[in-house]
Amino acid sequence: MAEINKTANKVYTLEEIKFNKDNLAMSVAACIPFVGLILMFVEKKDLFVRYHATQFGFFVIVYLVYLLPGIGLFLGGTLSLLTTILFIIGIFKTSQGNRFDIPYISDYALQVMGMIG
Secondary structure, three states, X not given: OOOOOOOOOOOOOHHHXXXXXXXXXXXXXXXXXXXXXXXXXXXXXXHHHHHHHHHHHHHHHHHHHHHXXXXXXXXXXXXXXXXXXXXXXXXXXXXXXXXXXXXXXXXXXXXXHHHHO
């Protein structure tokens, strides 16, 4: 009988997410949603950049939901305002070297980081 090799995904914690001043520009760029989506898959070493990229990569999904007929009309203004505010706060906090945790999304970001590896 063949054995199934199940490899567990790495589970990251917030304590592991440390700022690296050498990657300041990448940290700020990771807060731009579409750039964050790319960095989520490309950045492998700097967990600070990868964490923020993963969080803001989720906003690409928000943008896609915004484009759906019906849903976009109903939630459009709220989603647009919310993503803009979080984008500005994220850039400001990361440019100072502080981790920015988006409520509800940060936990999922840690899980996705482990899945992407």
